[in-house]
Amino acid sequence: MWNFPLFPDQASSHASSIDALYFFEWAVAIFFSIVIGIAVVVLAVRYRSGSKVDRTNPPTHSQFMEAIWIAIPFVIGMVMFAWGAILFYDMYDPPGDALEVSVVGKQWMWYIQHAQGRAEINELHIPVGQAVKLTMTSQDVIHSFFVPAFRVKQDVLPGRYTSLWFQPTKPGRYHLFCAEYCGTNHSVMGGWVEVMEPAAYERWLTEGGSGPSMAEEGARLFLQHHCAGCHRDSVTVKAPRLEGVYGRPVPIQNGKDVSFVTADVAYIRDSILRPKSQVVAGYEPIMPSFEGQISETDLLKIIAYIKSLSGKEAVR
Amino acid sequence: MHEPESHEGAPGVTAPGPESDPGHDHIHPAPGWFLTRYIFASDHKVIGIQFLFSGLIFFLVGGMLAMALRWQLAWPWKPMPILSRLLWAEPSLGYQMPPEFYNKLFTMHATIMIFFVIIPLLTGGFGNFLIPLMIGARDMAFPKLNMLSYWFMPPAMVLITYSFFVEGGSAEAGWTSYPPLAFARWATPGSLNGQTLWLLSLLFAGISSILGSINYITTIVMLRAPGMKLFRMPMTVWAMFITAILQAFALPVLTSALIMQTLDRVAGTNFFSPVGLTVANAPPVVGGGGPILYQHLFWFYSHPAVYVMILPAMGMVSDIIATFSRKPLFGYKPMVCAIAGIAGLGFIVWGHHMFQSGMNPALGATFMMSTMLIALPSAIKVFNWLGTMWGGRIQFTAAMLNAVGFVSMFIIGGLSGIFMAASPVDIHIHDTYFIVGHIHYVLFGGSTFAIFAAIHYWFPKIFGRMMNERLGMIHFFLTFIFFNGTFYLMHIVGMHGHPRRIADPTVYSYLQGAGVIGMNQFMTVNAFLLGFTQLIFVFNFLYSLAAGPKASENPWHANTLEWTTSSPPAHYNFERIPVVLHAPYEYSVPGVDEDFLPQTKPFPGGQRLEPAHS
Ligand code: HEC
Ligand code: HEM
Ligand SMILES: [Cu+2]
Ligand SMILES: [Cu+2]
Numbered sequence: 001m002w003n004f005p006l007f008p009d010q011a012s013s014h015a016s017s018i019d020a021l022y023f024f025e026w027a028v029a030i031f032f033s034i035v036i037g038i039a040v041v042v043l044a045v046r047y048r049s050g051s052k053v054d055r056t057n058p059p060t061h062s063q064f065m066e067a068i069w070i071a072i073p074f075v076i077g078m079v080m081f082a083w084g085a086i087l088f089y090d091m092y093d094p095p096g097d098a099l100e101v102s103v104v105g106k107q108w109m110w111y112i113q114h115a116q117g118r119a120e121i122n123e124l125h126i127p128v129g130q131a132v133k134l135t136m137t138s139q140d141v142i143h144s145f146f147v148p149a150f151r152v153k154q155d156v157l158p159g160r161y162t163s164l165w166f167q168p169t170k171p172g173r174y175h176l177f178c179a180e181y182c183g184t185n186h187s188v189m190g191g192w193v194e195v196m197e198p199a200a201y202e203r204w205l206t207e208g209g210s211g212p213s214m215a216e217e218g219a220r221l222f223l224q225h226h227c228a229g230c231h232r233d234s235v236t237v238k239a240p241r242l243e244g245v246y247g248r249p250v251p252i253q254n255g256k257d258v259s260f261v262t263a264d265v266a267y268i269r270d271s272i273l274r275p276k277s278q279v280v281a282g283y284e285p286i287m288p289s290f291e292g293q294i295s296e297t298d299l300l301k302i303i304a305y306i307k308s309l310s311g312k313e314a315v316r
Numbered sequence: 317m318h319e320p321e322s323h324e325g326a327p328g329v330t331a332p333g334p335e336s337d338p339g340h341d342h343i344h345p346a347p348g349w350f351l352t353r354y355i356f357a358s359d360h361k362v363i364g365i366q367f368l369f370s371g372l373i374f375f376l377v378g379g380m381l382a383m384a385l386r387w388q389l390a391w392p393w394k395p396m397p398i399l400s401r402l403l404w405a406e407p408s409l410g411y412q413m414p415p416e417f418y419n420k421l422f423t424m425h426a427t428i429m430i431f432f433v434i435i436p437l438l439t440g441g442f443g444n445f446l447i448p449l450m451i452g453a454r455d456m457a458f459p460k461l462n463m464l465s466y467w468f469m470p471p472a473m474v475l476i477t478y479s480f481f482v483e484g485g486s487a488e489a490g491w492t493s494y495p496p497l498a499f500a501r502w503a504t505p506g507s508l509n510g511q512t513l514w515l516l517s518l519l520f521a522g523i524s525s526i527l528g529s530i531n532y533i534t535t536i537v538m539l540r541a542p543g544m545k546l547f548r549m550p551m552t553v554w555a556m557f558i559t560a561i562l563q564a565f566a567l568p569v570l571t572s573a574l575i576m577q578t579l580d581r582v583a584g585t586n587f588f589s590p591v592g593l594t595v596a597n598a599p600p601v602v603g604g605g606g607p608i609l610y611q612h613l614f615w616f617y618s619h620p621a622v623y624v625m626i627l628p629a630m631g632m633v634s635d636i637i638a639t640f641s642r643k644p645l646f647g648y649k650p651m652v653c654a655i656a657g658i659a660g661l662g663f664i665v666w667g668h669h670m671f672q673s674g675m676n677p678a679l680g681a682t683f684m685m686s687t688m689l690i691a692l693p694s695a696i697k698v699f700n701w702l703g704t705m706w707g708g709r710i711q712f713t714a715a716m717l718n719a720v721g722f723v724s725m726f727i728i729g730g731l732s733g734i735f736m737a738a739s740p741v742d743i744h745i746h747d748t749y750f751i752v753g754h755i756h757y758v759l760f761g762g763s764t765f766a767i768f769a770a771i772h773y774w775f776p777k778i779f780g781r782m783m784n785e786r787l788g789m790i791h792f793f794l795t796f797i798f799f800n801g802t803f804y805l806m807h808i809v810g811m812h813g814h815p816r817r818i819a820d821p822t823v824y825s826y827l828q829g830a831g832v833i834g835m836n837q838f839m840t841v842n843a844f845l846l847g848f849t850q851l852i853f854v855f856n857f858l859y860s861l862a863a864g865p866k867a868s869e870n871p872w873h874a875n876t877l878e879w880t881t882s883s884p885p886a887h888y889n890f891e892r893i894p895v896v897l898h899a900p901y902e903y904s905v906p907g908v909d910e911d912f913l914p915q916t917k918p919f920p921g922g923q924r925l926e927p928a929h930s
Contacts, residue, residue: 018741029731037724043705044712048709088739107595155673157607181419184488
């Protein structure tokens with residue numbers, strides 16, 4: 001039978017405010033469609049040739065009327081703009097305490113890794129009421145992370161990190177789609193977001209034994225790829241210590257000048273894959289490129305490790 | 317402008333006299349040889365007809381691809397009549413459409429409809445045929461260039477058709493063809509050879525349009541008949557003029573993007589591949605390019621391109637509504653300004669296709685603002701069409717019905733555009749069926765209804781015979797009903813979260829509700845009915861071509877110049893170059909016996925105020 005909910009669930013903190021704007025737009029659209037639709041029919045019937053109506057002085061132009069039908073859409077448009085812009089900014093900046101989760105898209109699955117170490121495929125478990133920030137990248141073509149119930153969608157690009165945040169407000173299972181067409185099996189690239197009570201989430205995280213966290217895994221990879229050989233107290237090579245780097249401004253040698261960039265995930269990613277593109281001031285460009293040698297998932301773990309060092313003090 | 321002006325004293329108009337008679341220009345005889353007359357023709361009318369026929373043929377092809385798409389959406393993986401037996405009889409396929417075939421279908425449907433149907437029909441077909449006739453010229457400024465512009469199309473058509481038959485089949489990266497999916501050779505079967513052919517084909521089609529647009533601009537600037545001041549040009553000519561400018565500025569960007577992507581595919585360049593990219597276990601490329609760069613280049617062209625597909629339609633509809641309302645076009649100058657405004661804004665809104673690509677909100681908000689502003693000139697157009705009908709004496713011919721259909725459907729398309737202009741809402745509905753609904757309300761409800769209107773209206777002039785009005789009306793009403801049946805519900809399922817470009821919605825329990833499945837099936841049934849309704853049009857077109865009643869010079873009692881010459885016009889268009897005396901919309905002028913006054917016919921009394929279309 002008719003089991004068609006007109007709108008997807010509202011399950012995130014954004015959903016209801018976006019829907020409010022959406023309903024406003026519907027109201028405007030329906031109002032104008034009806035007014036104009038009626039006008040078309042009335043004019044067509046009333047002024048059909050052969051009908052006997054008063055046609056004296058049919059207007060052929062009117063500055064006054066033009067002004068009115070510029071002004072009304074202008075005002076409505078600007079209301080929508082202001083409203084939309086506020087929401088748009090809101091959706092961009094995650095709150096500081098957001099739970100961080102890494103996402104890697106590839107043809108045709110989602111690989112999801114929690115900071116605490118648990119990884120999953122095509123499923124995302126998160127606690128209700130807690131803001132979640134996804135750091136996403138793709139291993140091949142462009143994908144797009146789309147959860148209709150949260151009203152969020154963000155393209156996932158190869159060679160770059162994009163991020164997305166939301167705050168689930170209702171426990172339940174919600175569909176997850178890949179919204180950007182990505183090849184043959186695009187239509188089956190999806191999964192579920194499972195929003196759990198915080199306690200259940202904690203239990204889920206440690207289910208099946210508490211494996212190493214992402215940062216611990218990263219520390220292992222840091223050794224395995226011989227990063228440590230240079231970056232930890234080497235006597236032969238001069239390389240910067242990575243403690244405290246994350247989130248701080250880093251001096252970059254720029255010809256004769258020095259400029260500062262903030263060491264965010266994109267910067268650290270670039271430092272590993274393209275070390276010569278931004279060389280830390282005072283160091284030789286001797287770090288080899290790890291491009292093609294570290295997978296996207298491992299890269300995220302190494303970055304998690306470097307992030308985990310940020311609490312510690314740098315010995316620069 | 318209210319200054320009095322006699323038709324003889326108009327600037328640029330000299331009284332027709334023996335020494336300055338503009339009719340005494342050089343008339344070329346029509347080429348006698350069949351090949352130069354009908355095939356390698358340089359006559360703008362023949363070229364227009366060539367574009368018209370090739371566009372209509374591809375319209376049928378594109379329509380059939382669409383019906384196959386709809387079949388799969390309503391009854392996923394169920395054997396399809398005809399195609400299943402023909403293509404998927406092998407046991408491994410079991411009469412089911414493979415998913416990559418579905419992907420080819422939507423890629424090629426959109427490519428064909430946009431680049432081989434709507435754009436060639438509007439600018440190539442009607443632009444070519446109408447511009448010289450409506451401004452009183454004997455031909456385009458560069459007839460040979462015009463011929464070249466048509467002859468860039470057949471290679472494009474051959475390549476795109478041939479691409480269905482190469483190894484791996486046709487392209488399947490979507491009409492937007494985003495890298496890396498589009499250039500990574502092994503990303504999809506279709507990116508083997510099909511994608512390269514797709515790129516080459518579009519390059520040819522684009523060059524055809526660039527050549528055409530140069531010609532249109534020059535012709536309209538240089539070859540207007542004496543007295544045809546800019547603000548006496550019919551809206552169709554204004555629209556074609558501004559469209560040509562759009563094409564001339566936007567197409568080079570698409571051309572470069574296509575060339576870069578071609579090089580990325582065949583020459584190992586890395587314009588659009590990120591560092592170390594590897595797709596489907598292929599060895600990594602060097603990279604260093606940006607996939608987002610392509611999106612910017614593509615939409616910098618393709619947003620203006622959507623206006624290339626609607627402005628000529630708006631121009632022609634304006635002329636048709638004025639003619640059949642027997643009333644001057646309401647607010648002629650605001651209408652011209654609105655077209656120019658849409659075109660100008662059209663260059664600064666492309667980012668609205670990329671709100672979810674991770675752009676900075678400051679940039680997103682800027683694009684949101686410019687997109688909202690496009691609603692203003694669009695509103696001007698709609699209300700002025702209504703103003704034209706107000707107080708008119710409306711004749712409901714098939715052409716007029718289609719034109720009114722255009723107005724009412726364009727409103728829905730424009731209003732759904734506003735939804736998507738607001739970026740937070742767009743982030744939810746982007747890449748869902750809501751977008752597909754929008755596209756079709758503007759491109760089918762808008763452009764295609766306008767093309768039907770224009771064909772019914774100018775058929776007598778083009779072919780010298782009348783189309784059957786009754787069949788035309790039946791075709792209109794059925795098309796109108798089934799069109800809405802097919803596309804309206806797309807907004808609803810889109811809002812619900814139904815993604816676009818998916819071969820099988822039923823893999824998601826979310827889209828398995830009877831509501832969604834029922835709607836999908838309802839839309840498909842309507843789509844098939846819509847498709848079959850077009851057979852009425854095909855019949856009417858072909859039958860009238862062969863046996864329609866002979867058309868008189870001016871069957872609709874219209875004012876513009878093309879109706880002052882024979883139907884069909886002779887090779888040289890006008891016996892003598894006409895002298896234009898006033899604006900094109902002098903219908904039901906008090907003091908004139910008939911309810912129309914062709915642009916070449918003086919006002920009774922000789923003197924008269926220039927009509928004040930403020
Ligand atoms: C051959 C020694 C060497 C190896 C091996 C090496 N690095 Fe480096 N790394 C350097 C040097 C020297 C610099 C500073 C110059 C520069 O920016 O290129 C540096 C810079 C960096 C920076 C930027 C630090 C800042 O303060 O901005 C990061 C992050 C980094 N390396 C991570 C890694 C990781 C992760 C690995 C292992 C996968 C690694 N490095 C392996 C020598 C090395
Ligand atoms: C009031 C006027 C209009 C506005 C505000 C508008 C707005 C938009 C927006 C914001 C999008 C992007 C949606 C998304 O992908 O998320 C879009 C898509 C599109 N629009 Fe419009 N639009 C308008 C008129 C038109 C017209 C007149 C046409 C064509 C004749 C058109 C054709 C398209 C097409 C083809 C797409 C989809 C492209 C794709 O992704 O495949 N639009 N429009
Ligand atoms: Cu996908
Ligand atoms: Cu656009």
